[in-house]
Amino acid sequence: MLPAIAHSTRHAFQHNELRSKELWSSVQEVCDLLRINRPLDLYEDSSRFQHVRFKAGQTVNLNNDPLENLFLVNCGFLKSSMTDDLDKELVLSFPMKGDLIGVDSIHLQHHQSQTMALSDCDIILVPYSTLQELCKKSEQFGHAILQIMSREIVRERYMLGVQRSLSAEAKVGRFLYMMGERYAQLGYSSRRFNLRMSRNEIANYLGVAIETVSRILSVFHRLGVITVNQREIVIIDPAFLTDLLKFSSTKDRSAERCTQKSQLGTVNKFAKPKQQQRQQPELALS
Amino acid sequence: MLPAIAHSTRHAFQHNELRSKELWSSVQEVCDLLRINRPLDLYEDSSRFQHVRFKAGQTVNLNNDPLENLFLVNCGFLKSSMTDDLDKELVLSFPMKGDLIGVDSIHLQHHQSQTMALSDCDIILVPYSTLQELCKKSEQFGHAILQIMSREIVRERYMLGVQRSLSAEAKVGRFLYMMGERYAQLGYSSRRFNLRMSRNEIANYLGVAIETVSRILSVFHRLGVITVNQREIVIIDPAFLTDLLKFSSTKDRSAERCTQKSQLGTVNKFAKPKQQQRQQPELALS
């Protein structure tokens, strides 16, 4: 079983190194990592899953590779992306420990996306054939796999909601907050962490321009909500970021908005009063 | 087995009526409807799935209902939506014949969305327990279900791409085109069909303002690309709509764009030449 050791961001790789001997995992270990209940009826199962190392920058799987393995992240940070009609990259997610890569490929039996290691990684190979066998053997396991797929659908749907109804500020705010939450789940700090991805990758992921990301981070910083130093982030006021969640987008700026945001507007810049404005400009980026 | 009868939009309900006697479907019929291979090892299976009628406007399932059944659309048109933090509706999809509703609910065993009938509907109840049994009985069936889930993930991801990197025009264009394709799959015309949903629902689905949808439809109409009469759509130049796909968003307006679009700009309005424009304004909405 994998002990859930809490360790700071800085020691992640060191910890990773320590694991280098564990080359194979059991079904139970895999289930723990996937955050699903251990199927009791598979306690005796002898299947073992191979670990593979990837160095930062290496490609885990390429778009259109035939589906042989799913990839379960044991350690490290990755970027999963697809290429659209125009060969433009489209960042889909930033998988980390416990995430299963490749569930999208079951449909057509070919990978629909490519995954790159953003840091050194330890990845567990989960052959699809083994997965099928286990589903057959254990109803519990079968259910769990459906749960994971379902979870993935819900997660993607959530992102869809983010894309549709949030302003750029709210997107960035939410992104930071959620990264914090994810780190927390892994035992790191939710308030102080290192973004493993470039601004470009963030911008792509959020569907906004890179300059916009940069500007918004600066604004947040100036407001004292976060601290930014390159990719090193400190979240000072997480509530602010979650509050942004609520006042999503310009589409439903309600009465509530005035109250909170107008303050920020003034913190941000020396509110030169424009005549006849419907609402305070909330987080003017200039 | 369900014969694939091609009939015009207008006769859908009439046809629907004809079916009113079919109250139960077999596993094979369900698989056909789901567009997955019939599991040979379930040929003898005696499971039967109940049909249920819904009238336009009725609710099929509510958010947070415990997961008992998945819903397979046999006939009719629906709208699936969720409610966000702010009780704002968020339209997720417009299920029609062959679509499976509720795969998102497996994760937490509660429905994560609500579904409303936009027209009279015939829905097949698929108890989750039965689904699990069948997965256990038939590896083929199990694989097929995973495929469906995977397909759903890919589909949602596609929408994510649409949301992120397409302009409003392109979104609407793509929406119309895809509706056409979906109708075609069901044996209707891909060029002439009736949108079952309101402008509001379209706007919500696409993540743009309702006025924007209206304007863009008008522009398309004026350009002679489509005909709009309330919810009755005729697609005259589907290629135009698919071409819009490519020149997605302002984010990558490339050289290609000039060529094609500048013509349209002039068709659209009496191109009053603005001085110093980088590119022709393509589909000015005014």
Added chain:
DNA sequence: CGTTACTTTGAATATAGTCAAGCAGTGTGG
């Protein structure tokens, strides 16, 4: 026939994107 809900259109405005330039951190070779 009037009320309601949905849709279209116009005008003004805001948000975010593009272009352009400069800055900061990193690495390489002299």
Added chain:
DNA sequence: CCACACTGCTTGACTATATTCAAAGTAACG
């Protein structure tokens, strides 16, 4: 160790796209 280039990031100025507000038009319904 420093100049050099290189890449990634930030900031400013300008502009386009799409939103909001407002109003009028149209279809649907009792």
